[in-house]
Amino acid sequence: EALLWKSKSTLTSFGVFCLQMGWGDLGVFGEPSKETPNLDQMASEGMLFLDFYTANPLCSPSRAALLTGRLPVRNGFYTTNAHARNAYTPQYIVGGIPDSELLLPELLKKAGYVNKIVGKWHLGHRPQFHPLKHGFDEWFGSPNCHFGPFDNRAFPNIPVYRDWEMIGRYYEDFKIDLKTGEANLTQIYLQEALDFISKQQASQQPFFLYWAIDATHAPVYASKHFLGTSQRGLYGDAVREIDDSVGKILKHLQNLGISENTFVFFTSDNGAALISAPKQGGSNGRFLCGKQTTFEGGMREPAIAWWPGHIPAGGVSHQLGNVMDLFTTSLSLAGLQPPGDRQIDGIDLLPAILQGELIDRPIFYYRGNEMMAVRVGLYKAHYWTWSNSWEEYSKGVDFCPGQNVSGVTTHTQEEHTTLPLLFHLGRDPGEKYPLSFASNEYQRAMERISAVVQQHRVTMVPGEPQLNVCDKAVM
Amino acid sequence: EALLWKSKSTLTSFGVFCLQMGWGDLGVFGEPSKETPNLDQMASEGMLFLDFYTANPLCSPSRAALLTGRLPVRNGFYTTNAHARNAYTPQYIVGGIPDSELLLPELLKKAGYVNKIVGKWHLGHRPQFHPLKHGFDEWFGSPNCHFGPFDNRAFPNIPVYRDWEMIGRYYEDFKIDLKTGEANLTQIYLQEALDFISKQQASQQPFFLYWAIDATHAPVYASKHFLGTSQRGLYGDAVREIDDSVGKILKHLQNLGISENTFVFFTSDNGAALISAPKQGGSNGRFLCGKQTTFEGGMREPAIAWWPGHIPAGGVSHQLGNVMDLFTTSLSLAGLQPPGDRQIDGIDLLPAILQGELIDRPIFYYRGNEMMAVRVGLYKAHYWTWSNSWEEYSKGVDFCPGQNVSGVTTHTQEEHTTLPLLFHLGRDPGEKYPLSFASNEYQRAMERISAVVQQHRVTMVPGEPQLNVCDKAVM
Numbered sequence: 001e002a003l004l005w006k007s008k009s010t011l012t013s014f015g016v017f018c019l020q021m022g023w024g025d026l027g028v029f030g031e032p033s034k035e036t037p038n039l040d041q042m043a044s045e046g047m048l049f050l051d052f053y054t055a056n057p058l059c060s061p062s063r064a065a066l067l068t069g070r071l072p073v074r075n076g077f078y079t080t081n082a083h084a085r086n087a088y089t090p091q092y093i094v095g096g097i098p099d100s101e102l103l104l105p106e107l108l109k110k111a112g113y114v115n116k117i118v119g120k121w122h123l124g125h126r127p128q129f130h131p132l133k134h135g136f137d138e139w140f141g142s143p144n145c146h147f148g149p150f151d152n153r154a155f156p157n158i159p160v161y162r163d164w165e166m167i168g169r170y171y172e173d174f175k176i177d178l179k180t181g182e183a184n185l186t187q188i189y190l191q192e193a194l195d196f197i198s199k200q201q202a203s204q205q206p207f208f209l210y211w212a213i214d215a216t217h218a219p220v221y222a223s224k225h226f227l228g229t230s231q232r233g234l235y236g237d238a239v240r241e242i243d244d245s246v247g248k249i250l251k252h253l254q255n256l257g258i259s260e261n262t263f264v265f266f267t268s269d270n271g272a273a274l275i276s277a278p279k280q281g282g283s284n285g286r287f288l289c290g291k292q293t294t295f296e297g298g299m300r301e302p303a304i305a306w307w308p309g310h311i312p313a314g315g316v317s318h319q320l321g322n323v324m325d326l327f328t329t330s331l332s333l334a335g336l337q338p339p340g341d342r343q344i345d346g347i348d349l350l351p352a353i354l355q356g357e358l359i360d361r362p363i364f365y366y367r368g369n370e371m372m373a374v375r376v377g378l379y380k381a382h383y384w385t386w387s388n389s390w391e392e393y394s395k396g397v398d399f400c401p402g403q404n405v406s407g408v409t410t411h412t413q414e415e416h417t418t419l420p421l422l423f424h425l426g427r428d429p430g431e432k433y434p435l436s437f438a439s440n441e442y443q444r445a446m447e448r449i450s451a452v453v454q455q456h457r458v459t460m461v462p463g464e465p466q467l468n469v470c471d472k473a474v475m
Numbered sequence: 476e477a478l479l480w481k482s483k484s485t486l487t488s489f490g491v492f493c494l495q496m497g498w499g500d501l502g503v504f505g506e507p508s509k510e511t512p513n514l515d516q517m518a519s520e521g522m523l524f525l526d527f528y529t530a531n532p533l534c535s536p537s538r539a540a541l542l543t544g545r546l547p548v549r550n551g552f553y554t555t556n557a558h559a560r561n562a563y564t565p566q567y568i569v570g571g572i573p574d575s576e577l578l579l580p581e582l583l584k585k586a587g588y589v590n591k592i593v594g595k596w597h598l599g600h601r602p603q604f605h606p607l608k609h610g611f612d613e614w615f616g617s618p619n620c621h622f623g624p625f626d627n628r629a630f631p632n633i634p635v636y637r638d639w640e641m642i643g644r645y646y647e648d649f650k651i652d653l654k655t656g657e658a659n660l661t662q663i664y665l666q667e668a669l670d671f672i673s674k675q676q677a678s679q680q681p682f683f684l685y686w687a688i689d690a691t692h693a694p695v696y697a698s699k700h701f702l703g704t705s706q707r708g709l710y711g712d713a714v715r716e717i718d719d720s721v722g723k724i725l726k727h728l729q730n731l732g733i734s735e736n737t738f739v740f741f742t743s744d745n746g747a748a749l750i751s752a753p754k755q756g757g758s759n760g761r762f763l764c765g766k767q768t769t770f771e772g773g774m775r776e777p778a779i780a781w782w783p784g785h786i787p788a789g790g791v792s793h794q795l796g797n798v799m800d801l802f803t804t805s806l807s808l809a810g811l812q813p814p815g816d817r818q819i820d821g822i823d824l825l826p827a828i829l830q831g832e833l834i835d836r837p838i839f840y841y842r843g844n845e846m847m848a849v850r851v852g853l854y855k856a857h858y859w860t861w862s863n864s865w866e867e868y869s870k871g872v873d874f875c876p877g878q879n880v881s882g883v884t885t886h887t888q889e890e891h892t893t894l895p896l897l898f899h900l901g902r903d904p905g906e907k908y909p910l911s912f913a914s915n916e917y918q919r920a921m922e923r924i925s926a927v928v929q930q931h932r933v934t935m936v937p938g939e940p941q942l943n944v945c946d947k948a949v950m
Contacts, residue, residue, distance in 0.1 A: 030505020231901030426706030432877040
């Protein structure tokens with residue numbers, strides 16, 4: 001059974017990586033408007049992952065982790081400018097994905113795959129970081145977030161590429177109406193995906209499509225047909241359009257007769273951005289806080305695997321999963337081994353997906369250069385806590401709006417390394433009730449967790465940080 | 476189609492009324508452990524209500540509303556001892572359901588139904604309030620919550636009845652082990668339900684079964700077979716046992732060949748009791764606060780209608796519903812008209828259930844004698860806010876643990892009657908972002924809401940309060 005796919009030369013792999021859509025944004029995860037019929041159906045035809053995580057609660061490092069199978073602290077997608085601060089690739093950053101990193105498409109290429117990225121790259125905008133230099137054969141999208149419009153003095157608007165060529169810029173050539181929220185980018189991304197799939201099917205080429213859409217990232221947008229259709233406002237309109245697009249892509253695979261040869265995975269790069277909620281940000285359901293934080297709301301992700309004829313319909317998995325696993329799992333689908341010359345953090349999820357196995361593995365919650373927390377089984381230990389600084393908070397920037405757990409959602413960086421804050425995520429998924437330090441349960445759980453953390457620390461060789469920002473005054 | 480059931484002389488009606496199980500406790504509503512396969516399947520075979528409410532965020536008034544189809548402020552299940560305070564029927568209270576109220580089983584009896592209540596009555600414990608004096612033909616259960624054990628001096632333990640006869644007491648004859656959480660009461664309640672259904676089916680009698688279980692009310696319990704089976708701890712064990720029992724009852728109806736003649740509705744009497752969480756209380760998902768409050772967490776309920784062959788499988792309804800609707804809907808199922816001599820607040824949900832209609836109706840959120848809030852469409856206006864008092868809060872009693880929305884989850888009773896706090900529950904189901912008073916949206920929505928509230932107020936004739944407590948010093 002597990003070998004079936006290895007014999008198929010046309011096996012294809014398709015990933016949807018949604019920008020900061022939260023766990024609570026899907027009907028199947030309890031969004032009360034229940035407006036994601038296609039994703040809900042994808043789950044009912046495939047397998048729902050309830051305990052799936054990102055490798056970092058921010059976009060760039062999360063994407064670097066997905067494509068390298070390695071923690072950002074290893075692949076360099078972090079900063080040492082400050083302690084426990086996430087970093088990404090704004091226009092003025094000089095860093096990006098190092099050549100020394102082996103990306104998933106580079107490896108798949110060797111097995112004859114044609115690789116395309118549609119949407120946001122986010123691994124550096126300088127020429128040496130171009131996706132086509134890192135294994136992708138095709139690209140339609142942009143190196144950065146669609147922030148803007150910029151005034152074209154300090155910064156130009158973000159460019160949009162087709163392959164090597166810059167074909168325009170957001171706001172100028174690819175309109176985003178900030179007032180109405182109208183933009184037809186998701187429709188363009190959808191068409192790019194459908195066309196690529198058709199082309200590969202026609203030429204009988206195995207393919208890897210990385211569909212990295214961004215409509216749910218502020219400034220949130222939707223195309224005219226979807227504007228005003230959601231109970232949830234503009235953010236919901238964007239979710240509905242993405243949901244509709246996922247449905248169309250799955251249908252396309254079915255119509256082409258290749259759905260049983262195509263492994264599809266839907267997930268998100270970080271939790272919903274509660275700083276942008278409710279107009280420009282989504283929901284993490286009952287989980288604590290959101291994007292940027294190492295609480296569950298920042299890192300637990302909606303996740304669905306779909307592969308008709310292989311994955312049992314309606315399956316539900318409690319396997320602890322991580323976006324880095326998509327690296328290893330995709331290699332496994334292609335019959336490839338992960339590189340042996342470096343530490344790979346992702347695991348092969350196929351035994352969990354196809355045979356319902358539960359693989360024992362920890363989840364590490366990093367924020368920038370610091371391991372903030374670790375999950376082992378149902379226990380999560382926080383070695384450091386903080387939400388965001390008092391300075392930001394006093395200006396109205398709140399990573400945990402409406403939520404306040406005393407001593408947990410702290411506004412200063414609190415060290416708990418000698419006596420970590422421990423939560424049982426089964427009884428308390430919202431991280432509200434730390435276990436008593438004096439309890440037997442705490443002692444037993446921390447013994448197990450400490451061993452895991454010690455092992456992690458002694459084998460950890462951090463990569464050269466790529467996302468440090470130079471002092472502009474010095475530059 | 477809608478007349479189909481009227482012609483069936485064996486049409487039966489079956490209600491599950493779960494003690495303070497919250498919206499977020501069901502897998503289908505996003506509980507992350509996903510441990511309610513039977514309820515989830517019930518939803519996939521029936522219709523899920525996403526916007527269903529109780530009539531009061533506390534047990535007794537909610538049950539009185541269910542059985543009378545009337546708001547507690549009309550049927551007397553409230554107190555004027557203090558402003559905006561919920562009340563129930565503790566052992567020392569002298570009040571109960573007035574004889575002047577017409578209960579659902581009294582009316583169904585006239586149409587030949589045999590009525591049984593299994594579990595908690597909660598409408599008064601003195602002889603004149605006995606369920607068999609108010610239309611029920613059979614009772615297995617108790618008049619009150621299973622609090623205890625009592626010392627048998629000031630108070631005896633709560634009695635358990637079979638019909639007219641007291642057959643024992645909790646802790647003495649019906650064991651609840653507070654240390655382990657073990658009690659086999661749900662199994663007893665299940666057997667009572669199965670036996671009653673078998674008996675009615677054998678005698679071809681239409682029946683109404685009100686299955687008012689209480690395992691998820693503190694002190695939470697589960698039978699031995701379920702103890703330790705949930706990721707969620709003891710509370711989850713109790714939920715699993717209830718879920719399993721609901722599955723067995725539905726299966727029993729199917730095995731007896733009467734599932735297409737039996738309308739089944741699952742809901743809860745109030746939101747999860749967050750004061751008891753996480754060990755003894757459940758989850759309201761992303762909704763604000765819990766039991767006792769008029770925020771969504773206190774009053775939005777999980778709700779599923781099931782009637783194979785009549786209700787389209789997998790249906791989802793946004794109809795604003797209320798437990799009081801079960802009164803009117805059940806009468807409609809039995810071919811009866813609601814009483815014409817009094818105000819009935821419940822509406823007939825059958826058009827929503829069978830034809831997918833959306834009936835425009837408001838939801839009133841009462842706390843004791845005060846209308847705290849009202850929902851019209853997707854807007855909810857708070858005329859009064861408070862969670863619980865500073866005095867209670869300072870003692871560690873918190874109705875909104877981990878949640879704090881400035882100016883909303885207030886610890887003093889705040890009046891907003893001249894300028895209500897307005898929320899859009901589609902964009903903001905968590906009631907975190909009040910609309911600007913100055914916005915056009917606020918003005919437009921409040922015009923509509925004010926008319927509804929004015930109409931409600933001029934036609935409101937409060938009943939004699941039944942739940943006032945006498946001054947013990949005077950007694």
